[in-house]
Amino acid sequence: MDFQPTEDQQHLRAGVRDLLAGRYGREALRASVDAAAGGGAGAAAGVDRALWRELGGAGFFALRLPESEGGVGLGLPEAVLVFEEAGRALVPGPLVATHLAAGVVPGAADGTAVVTAFDLDGPLVAHLGDADAVLGAAAVPAGEPVRSVDPLTPLHRVAAAGDVSAYRATGALLTAALQLGSALRTVELAVRYAGEREQFGQPIGAFQAVKHLCARMLVRAEVARTAVYAAAVTGGPGEVAAAKLLADEAAVQGARDCLQVHGGMGFTWEADVHLHLKRAWVRAEQWRTAAQAQELLAEELLAEALLAEELPATA
Amino acid sequence: MDLTYTEEEQDFRARLRGWLAKVLPELPAKPSPDDWPGRRAYDLGWQRRLHEAGYAGLHWPVDAGGRGATPTQHLIFLEETERAGAPYVGANFVGLLHAGPTIAAEGTAEQRARWLPPVLRGDEVWCQGFSEPGAGSDLASLRTRAVRDGDDYVITGSKIWTSHAEVADWCELLVRTRPVGAEVPKHRGISWLAMPMDAPGVTVRPLRTLAGSAEFAEMFLDEVRVPVANRVGAENDGWRVTMVTLSFERGTAFVGEVVACRRTLGELARAAKANGRWDDPVLRRRLGRLYGEFGALWRLTQWNVSEAGRSAGGVPGIGGSVFKLAYSHARQELYDTAAEVLGAASLSLDEEWVLDRLSSLSYTIAAGTSQIQQNIVAERILGLPKGR
Numbered sequence: 001m002d003f004q005p006t007e008d009q010q011h012l013r014a015g016v017r018d019l020l021a022g023r024y025g026r027e028a029l030r031a032s033v034d035a036a037a038g039g040g041a042g043a044a045a046g047v048d049r050a051l052w053r054e055l056g057g058a059g060f061f062a063l064r065l066p067e068s069e070g071g072v073g074l075g076l077p078e079a080v081l082v083f084e085e086a087g088r089a090l091v092p093g094p095l096v097a098t099h100l101a102a103g104v105v106p107g108a109a110d111g112t113a114v115v116t117a118f119d120l121d122g123p124l125v126a127h128l129g130d131a132d133a134v135l136g137a138a139a140v141p142a143g144e145p146v147r148s149v150d151p152l153t154p155l156h157r158v159a160a161a162g163d164v165s166a167y168r169a170t171g172a173l174l175t176a177a178l179q180l181g182s183a184l185r186t187v188e189l190a191v192r193y194a195g196e197r198e199q200f201g202q203p204i205g206a207f208q209a210v211k212h213l214c215a216r217m218l219v220r221a222e223v224a225r226t227a228v229y230a231a232a233v234t235g236g237p238g239e240v241a242a243a244k245l246l247a248d249e250a251a252v253q254g255a256r257d258c259l260q261v262h263g264g265m266g267f268t269w270e271a272d273v274h275l276h277l278k279r280a281w282v283r284a285e286q287w288r289t290a291a292q293a294q295e296l297l298a299e300e301l302l303a304e305a306l307l308a309e310e311l312p313a314t315a
Numbered sequence: 316m317d318l319t320y321t322e323e324e325q326d327f328r329a330r331l332r333g334w335l336a337k338v339l340p341e342l343p344a345k346p347s348p349d350d351w352p353g354r355r356a357y358d359l360g361w362q363r364r365l366h367e368a369g370y371a372g373l374h375w376p377v378d379a380g381g382r383g384a385t386p387t388q389h390l391i392f393l394e395e396t397e398r399a400g401a402p403y404v405g406a407n408f409v410g411l412l413h414a415g416p417t418i419a420a421e422g423t424a425e426q427r428a429r430w431l432p433p434v435l436r437g438d439e440v441w442c443q444g445f446s447e448p449g450a451g452s453d454l455a456s457l458r459t460r461a462v463r464d465g466d467d468y469v470i471t472g473s474k475i476w477t478s479h480a481e482v483a484d485w486c487e488l489l490v491r492t493r494p495v496g497a498e499v500p501k502h503r504g505i506s507w508l509a510m511p512m513d514a515p516g517v518t519v520r521p522l523r524t525l526a527g528s529a530e531f532a533e534m535f536l537d538e539v540r541v542p543v544a545n546r547v548g549a550e551n552d553g554w555r556v557t558m559v560t561l562s563f564e565r566g567t568a569f570v571g572e573v574v575a576c577r578r579t580l581g582e583l584a585r586a587a588k589a590n591g592r593w594d595d596p597v598l599r600r601r602l603g604r605l606y607g608e609f610g611a612l613w614r615l616t617q618w619n620v621s622e623a624g625r626s627a628g629g630v631p632g633i634g635g636s637v638f639k640l641a642y643s644h645a646r647q648e649l650y651d652t653a654a655e656v657l658g659a660a661s662l663s664l665d666e667e668w669v670l671d672r673l674s675s676l677s678y679t680i681a682a683g684t685s686q687i688q689q690n691i692v693a694e695r696i697l698g699l700p701k702g703r
């Protein structure tokens with residue numbers, strides 16, 4: 001047992017981080033936010049097709065497809081590291097659904113198609129307007145646009161949803177990885193700001209109230225990180241549910257704490273913090289909500305507990 | 316990332332399981348929490364059995380009398396002993412989990428030979444004399460003085476919150492060997508000593524905890540003579556040695572308890588199912604959440620242990636503070652949830668979990684409070700400036 005990313009895995013992660021820094025850095029992020037804002041409050045920007053194809057070319061979607069089918073032939077642990085980076089960079093679009101569609105929907109693997117999914121509870125679908133296909137549906141359904149809280153996640157209301165249960169666990173895990181990346185990024189943003197901003201003649205990061213906010217952000221993110229990596233290795237349903245639950249919390253609470261550290265600046269449109277928070281809210285509703293994850297875990301706990309009772313203590 | 320076990324490790328697990336199944340039913344009944352001599356005898360008895368079977372000091376280096384097991388084997392050991400409900404380290408906590416490892420890492424050959432085998436054999440118990448009435452979180456401001464007189468230090472001062480002091484043979488003691496002054500900052504005049512608890516001048520006065528028992532004690536030191544040869548590390552370099560001790564205490568000492576918490580959760584689930592509380596979705600989800608969290612904490616220990624395995628000397632890294640913060644909180648939450656499962660029955664000390672609930676209140680205080688751990692994480696991991 002060696003529960004650390006291998007050298008190859010670390011290189012993969014670093015490579016993706018560099019790629020995204022060059023192709024979707026802060027300026028690109030803000031440009032897409034501005035593009036959305038042009039449509040008025042509540043408007044949301046769609047998928048950048050050129051970026052989508054580049055991600056496809058870099059193996060983002062075909063990562064787990066066998067090499068014999070034109071994929072990269074890697075596994076969930078590698079996918080999780082890659083998605084962590086996408087979460088850190090706040091790359092918009094139905095990344096998880098398109099990844100899951102690789103090998104199922106033509107064009108998904110190389111990023112020429114944008115595929116979304118019925119991954120939200122209720123009648124909402126993200127990125128429907130840009131979608132060439134919807135996972136779990138024969139055709140792209142008609143939808144009524146609704147104003148989205150996240151400027152980079154357009155939402156539509158549809159009449160009926162399809163069945164995505166076959167994809168739920170993997171979808172939840174990869175979404176957890178996105179949340180993890182976002183959580184780790186908000187720790188960085190908070191720590192950087194706390195080191196720069198001065199009040200009372202010293203950096204605010206020297207004040208314990210601020211330090212402790214940052215430390216708790218890191219603890220939540222590190223626990224989530226272990227849960228996500230472990231779930232990627234074992235694929236156990238309970239571990240996947242725990243990973244989603246803990247990563248959702250780390251991302252949502254991390255963004256809130258980051259906002260608090262930024263003070264008034266954190267409440268502005270200019271700071272990126274709200275983008276992390278809003279996306280974290282969207283993702284927390286995707287594939288598996290907190291209540292669903294907790295119910296699944298409770299069931300597993302009870303089943304294990306009842307089984308343990310039947311066996312002798314040391315068996 | 317690899318969570319699989321080698322064939323050798325699986326063999327190790329199977330043999331350990333077999334051994335536990337054989338010896339656990341032969342153990343004497345657990346003594347009551349107030350029966351200190353009984354507790355000492357019980358804990359040492361268990362340690363002797365471990366020693367006879369070759370499981371003592373599994374992860375200690377071979378030249379310290381240990382078995383030089385891999386970090387993974389150590390984890391398997393902790394997992395299996397906890398899962399089987401084997402006795403807790405108890406009175407052996409300090410000796411096995413931090414004083415011993417510190418001597419193994421920092422002591423001379425003679426010191427290792429003198430102090431380590433009796434810990435492993437279950438002959439001697441250690442306690443930790445770090446905290447003082449005026450030096451808790453600010454440990455480096457300790458004032459217990461040691462003045463050199465020939466081959467001895469003569470020690471005067473007092474210690475507090477010393478767990479297991481009543482039954483200990485030895486104390487890992489921090490003393491001031493150089494008065495603080497303009498030239499001497501407070502961290503620079505401390506030494507780490509092994510003090511025999513039966514030395515003339517040592518008085519132990521038990522303190523009653525909120526759980527009603529005498530878990531820890533005050534210790535008064537009145538011109539206690541301790542040979543200079545009992546100093547581990549250089550004179551006035553004790554703060555550095557202390558950091559080694561604390562990283563063991565925070566890094567690996569609590570690992571086994573995570574498994575115990577998962578066992579408790581299972582018992583809670585059964586109890587909730589039996590008394591109908593399981594049908595309450597709020598409570599059920601809370602239990603589900605804790606189950607997920609303790610699963611993640613167990614993975615975090617694996618993560619930290621495999622990181623320590625890569626570091627020189629196997630001294631656990633700063634990740635221990637991250638673990639301790641998350642774990643101490645989760646453990647308190649566990650017993651609060653237990654109280655919800657029990658309802659009014661949680662007001663009775665006859666319920667096993669109620670005493671545990673009371674003890675769990677110490678988890679955010681002992682071995683460094685959560686506030687201090689947060690300072691450590693913020694300053695040493697995140698690099699935030701030192702300050703108020």
Ligand SMILES: Cc1cc2nc3c(=O)[nH]c(=O)nc-3n(C[C@H](O)[C@H](O)[C@H](O)COP(=O)(O)OP(=O)(O)OC[C@H]3O[C@@H](n4cnc5c(N)ncnc54)[C@H](O)[C@@H]3O)c2cc1C
Nearest residue numbers: 443444445446451452476477478677680681682683684686
């Ligand atoms: C059950 C138990 C067993 C123990 N066993 C031992 C033992 O065997 N040997 C031993 O040496 N010690 C032992 N201790 C002592 C333990 O290490 C100390 O209690 C602990 O380090 C805190 O010190 P204190 O109690 O003096 O609290 P204080 O340092 O007085 O702290 C009081 C409060 O102030 C906060 N605080 C203090 N300084 C700061 C700061 N800089 N920033 C923010 N907040 C701060 C603390 O977080 C805490 O909330 C034990 C304690 C307990 C509860």
